[in-house]
Amino acid sequence: MKLACFNHYRVGVVVDAGIVDVTHVLPDFLDALPAQRLNWLIGHWSELESKVAAAAERGAALAPSDVNLLAANPGASQMFAAPVNYRKHIGELGDRAVVAAGRTAREQGFFLKATGSLIGSGSTIRLPKGSQRRFDHESELAVIIGREARDVPREHALEHVFGYACLIDGTMRIEKGHGEEERTMRKSFDTFTPLGPYVVTADEVGDAGALSNRLWVNGELRQSASTQDMIVGIAELIEMISSVVTLRPGDVIATGTPDGVGPIHPGDTVTMEIERVGRLSVSVGERESVSPRAY
Numbered sequence: 176m177k178l179a180c181f182n183h184y185r186v187g188v189v190v191d192a193g194i195v196d197v198t199h200v201l202p203d204f205l206d207a208l209p210a211q212r213l214n215w216l217i218g219h220w221s222e223l224e225s226k227v228a229a230a231a232e233r234g235a236a237l238a239p240s241d242v243n244l245l246a247a248n249p250g251a252s253q254m255f256a257a258p259v260n261y262r263k264h265i266g267e268l269g270d271r272a273v274v275a276a277g278r279t280a281r282e283q284g285f286f287l288k289a290t291g292s293l294i295g296s297g298s299t300i301r302l303p304k305g306s307q308r309r310f311d312h313e314s315e316l317a318v319i320i321g322r323e324a325r326d327v328p329r330e331h332a333l334e335h336v337f338g339y340a341c342l343i344d345g346t347m348r349i350e351k352g353h354g355e356e357e358r359t360m361r362k363s364f365d366t367f368t369p370l371g372p373y374v375v376t377a378d379e380v381g382d383a384g385a386l387s388n389r390l391w392v393n394g395e396l397r398q399s400a401s402t403q404d405m406i407v408g409i410a411e412l413i414e415m416i417s418s419v420v421t422l423r424p425g426d427v428i429a430t431g432t433p434d435g436v437g438p439i440h441p442g443d444t445v446t447m448e449i450e451r452v453g454r455l456s457v458s459v460g461e462r463e464s465v466s467p468r469a470y
Contacts, residue, residue: 176228177373177453178216178338180245180295184209186216187242188231189373194242195234200226210250213374214425217248217321217337246293246370247340248319253426254288254368255416256315256344258358260406260431280407280431285416288344288429289363296372296455300345301365302441303470304462308353312439313344313432314390314398314447316383318409319374324422332413335422338376339383341447341455342429343369343390345439347470369445369457370427380451384408390447392439398447400433407431 177189186201187194198212200223205212216223257280259265265279294300302310321337345367349355362368377383383402390398407415412428439445439459446456 176224176376176379178213178376179242179373180213180247180249181242184212184245184249186212187237188227190231190236193236193238195231195236197227197230197234200230212250213248214250214252217319218424220321220337244295244297244372246295246368247317247372247374248370248425248427249293249295251290251293251425251427252423253420254290254293254429255285255427256288256362256429257285257407257412257431258283261400261404261433262406263400263404263434280412284419285412287359288368289359290427292345292363292365292368294366294369294457296369296457298366298369299458299460300343300367300369300439300445301460301462302439303364304465306470308350308470309348309438311346311348311436312390312392312397312445313346313436314388315342315344315429315432316386316388316402316449316452317342317370318383318412318428318430320422320424320426320428321377322424324413324417327413327417329410329414332410332417333377335413336377336409337424338374339380339449339452340370340374341372341449341453342427343445343447343455343457344429344432345369346436369455371455372453375452386450386452388433388447388449390435390445392437392443392445397437398433398435400435402430404433405430
């Protein structure tokens with residue numbers, strides 16, 4: 176099943192004709208907490224899956240023109256990311272790299288991205304106005320957690336996966352002569368994490384360990400790889416993160432980017448596609464004004 180968040184935090188099921196609104200299946204108390212609707216649904220999926228499927232079968236589909244897609248899970252409480260998780264990505268940034276040579280996600284662990292940076296497919300990445308810094312695209316498979324996970328060994332980790340989505344990890348690169356800002360800050364500007372277009376449930380995706388992952392800028396192919404090339408696989412990432420902090424329904428794990436990362440500029444269109452997961456496309460623009468602390 177494919178689940179979408181759209182318009183004013185409505186929840187829908189994606190069908191051939193468009194999106195069927197199934198928000199009415201959820202409890203009324205969530206009307207006061209609309210951004211939490213999908214988290215609640217994921218956490219109660221075992222009892223609501225059949226009701227959601229029935230509602231989708233009976234309901235009329237909204238046309239794409241009537242839908243404003245939000246991030247696949249706009250209310251995620253936590254977002255984790257794996258640095259240096261593809262061999263060919265190691266070293267490609269030269270002196271902009273922040274990871275010591277030879278160190279990968281297995282040695283480095285994970286870092287955090289602000290959930291406030293999430294946007295949906297069809298939205299716009301807004302770069303700091305007038306900045307001379309370099310801003311890059313990174314194409315990643317996102318894992319959406321389905322149930323609480325604490326100290327989960329990798330052999331049971333995939334039991335905690337609800338589904339998958341495409342994720343673009345927008346990044347401001349460090350520059351010699353500038354302060355080497357923390358990775359979390361450089362990747363957490365508003366709009367820097369497009370996530371979508373939908374959450375595709377794990378049963379529909381199947382084995383996520385060998386999916387093609389491609390990204391284009393203005394129609395030019397920049398990144399092309401397979402998730403089988405990840406150094407630390409999905410199960411090990413869940414083991415690693417859950418050994419430190421409890422994962423909860425709706426949390427997002429960005430699994431790392433392959434080689435081919437490169438700069439984006441206002442006016443660009445960035446599109447990524449992951450096999451059996453979907454196609455995510457966003458434009459690139461600038462913020463309306465220069466921030467008090469400009470970058």
